[in-house]
Amino acid sequence: MASYDLREELKCPICWEIYIDPVSLKCGHSFCQDCITRQLITQKGCGCYSCPHCKEESKEWPTLHKNVALCNISEHFLSKHSQGNRQCSIHKLDLTYYCTQDAACICDQCSENEHQGHQMESLGEASEKKKASLKNVQQNLITKRDEMENKVQSLQGRRRKVEEKATCEKDKVSALFKDLKGQLEDLEKGVLKEISISAQRVSALVSDLIDQLVIKKGELSRKLRDIDRELRTMTDPLTVLQESEIGDLYSTDQSGSEDIQKQEGMDLDTTWISHVIQTGVSHITGIVACFYLKEPADIMLDVNTAHNDILISEDLKAASYSPKQNRPKTRERFQDYTQVISSQSFSSGQHYWEVDVGESEYWSIGMCYPSIERGGYQAQNECNKKSWCLRRSGNWYSVIQDNKWIELPASISSDRLRIYLDYESGQISFYEFSNPIKHIYTFTATFTEPLHAALRIWKGCVKISNSGE
Template sequence: MASADLRQELDCSICLNIYTDPVTLRCGHNFCRVCIDRVLDTQKGSGVYTCPECRAECQQRPALQRNITLCNIVGSFLSTRPDQEETGIFCTYCIHYPVPAAKSCLHCEASLCDNHLRVHSKSAEHVLSDPTTSLGNRKCSVHKKILEYYCTEDAACICVYCSAGEHRGHKVETLDEASEKKKKKLRNVLQKLSTKREETEKRVQRLQERRRENQKRAAGVTKRVTALFRDIRKQLEDLEKRVLSEISRQEESVSLSVSDLIQQLEIRKDELSRKMRHIEELCNMSDPVTVLQEPDTGDLCDTEGRKRHYNQVHGVGDLDVNLISETLQTGLSDIITGINVWVYVQEPTDILLDVNTAANNIHISGDRKTASRSQINQKRPETPERFQYPQVISTRRFSSGRHYWEVEVSKSWRWRVGMCYPSIDRRGYQSDIGDNNKSWCLCRGYNNQYSVIHDWKEIQLPDNIPYDRVRIYLDYEAGQMSFYSLCDPIRHLHTVTATFTEPLHAALWVMGGCIKISGGVRS
């Protein structure tokens, strides 16, 4: 009721429509600006102007004041009727200004605003519906009567004459009944569609999440590939320097040999020149006694000397292309090994230390990832599996595939990390990893010296590389175990080749401080 009363207060008394640009006269009555201007224009010749509402007179044409408050109220009221506005259907009888229709009369085939709806006929034949532009479709095309029923057999909307004619005997329902039944079916369909939509939304969310993960992974892989190529370029540059250095060394060695031989041959040439001059002098003498009394010049065809100098010339060393090629191939093989590690083994899983093998002079952390040298006897049971010296191996063993694991060694000043067979001795000096033929390790010894050790044999490594974190890579089938320094860029340290005859365990040996497993293994 309040909304209806407000609607009536917003009607212009001249056009009976909602105010358009409302203005106010001195008497306080409001009108549309266009409507009151037309009324005042008709009163111009009479010599007096009157208010159409209260007949208040004015000798001069009254000034029109725009009613801002009323204009805002009209705008607010119209904004609360979006359904009518959105339909785009306007009252058929409001010809001066388009007014949204409130209802459509199927009988009159016209749309009506609230004002015209109040004076519209209320007889039964005037059927009202929501505003529509398809008024002709709401009548029977044969009898021109309003469609009131629905034939369920023919699935057609019919009028009263149709129900008594060609649809006689058919099951007929009112439009409202048939509409409700269809709405019920549609609601069921809607529920199913809603469920499918939710499932689709979940799939979209999963795909979006997968896309984000893929983007994140792509960004990570891009970063790693960039670092990999930077490392490859650095390794290639280092390899180029080593190969060129080897070429220069061999060239210098050959040059020294050739220089020495040239010097010897120059002396030989001077000696021969001196003999030739002496002989020429003898040949030019006229006194036979002097010629005959000259000591013998020796065998001028010194065959042995000539052969010796010939062999010296042809025996001069040349560039050892095989050694250069071997240096190049070994360096490239190391680079390829590093690439294989990156390609085949990227995301490590867990690796744990086996407390049952840990010596009693090392402490194993609760997460079984850190081994620390301890001055306190851990008092673990003495069993055949336990090491005598500060050493421990992993619970997991590897008998196939590619794997790697990483260790932080920056907090230890003497350490060994590597892999060993389970049959390694547990007691005696030969039980340390590297000091037997059943283990391989990377070692930091006295005076910060680094080496790779197997069966007591050491391969010295450069000490100008950071060794804070190291990686051990295993390719079991290929028989390769490689060691890397995880600096920037990652540096390949050494690769050992062997035919593995037993499964391998990760192994740690710590003489001081602690070492920690920071990465795991992956098949």
């Protein structure tokens, strides 16, 4: 009974076997070192570690203290009981054989009696076979463990990428909202300023009218005084009728009434406010749409439209100024201006494409109809109703359509630009591809033909870039 009680006290609470290399946690509970280590590993992702017995928690990996006394008692107990396990429980003789049929260790008498005729092996031979089998199991487990470790590392790598991507997206969204807030504030300030200017204009007109009416009121007051004075002196009826000329007193200037009637409709015009706000917000929301379109359009330049002073790269993604390419003259090719358009066209939906202009200071980029002229003055991207473009000439930036030039107030700092098309909304927008994306300008039109990407270059090289490069 005492031996049984001692065995129970020497059992690990995790594996319920006699302690092997027992260690203790801070709370005082003991476990096999391998058992508690495996248990703690499973808790690693939870953010804290706890004792399997009493559930006491620790945020840090617990320190494992070797329980020397418990280790000695366990080893002594195992040694004492293992000696009895080396003798046959029936004949009290040393165990010498292993019966493969009954999977039991037996003595000489067992082999001649109960196990006679069974397949038997020496303990050493059976032991080696079992070791070999265990080694196979061990190798399989090692392979599975390594596979799991690889999966864990792969998942950890994926988790890191997700976290990095999330951080990047958060930064981009924060920067975007910062820019959007700035643009909304600028829009608000602009609208409020225009309202104030309109109010000042109306106020000035009203003030002028007030001044005019004050003057006319003074004239009326003077006439009233004159009439009052005349009335006080008019005692003789004959004299009143013969001498008083009161026609000028009866006459009053009617312009005051006319001015009042004319100005009754004077009010602060607010009809424009809604349009300005809607246009401004539309431009701002265009940034969001442009920001979240996943992939750019796969734009390739059509070499059959390229002017003979433009070299088109093999991948059809770059246009360089390079005179005398000696291509055949065709109806599609630009003859007088160093331009090229894309082979792709868009007749619906939302699309964007990006260009790298870092190698040139003289270019024009945008979109055009396929029916754009190929020769003559009207063939220029800037000089017709069939194209919309952003142009740089040295340090001068402008947006142009139908020969109407709008000079941009500030230079563009980024070498990468984004052109965004919303066909149904009739908008072509240009953005500076910085962090965050900055709106440059938006054309608004009603499109009647498919739209092609359009490039014009005087010096250097312009490249169509892929997203993420």
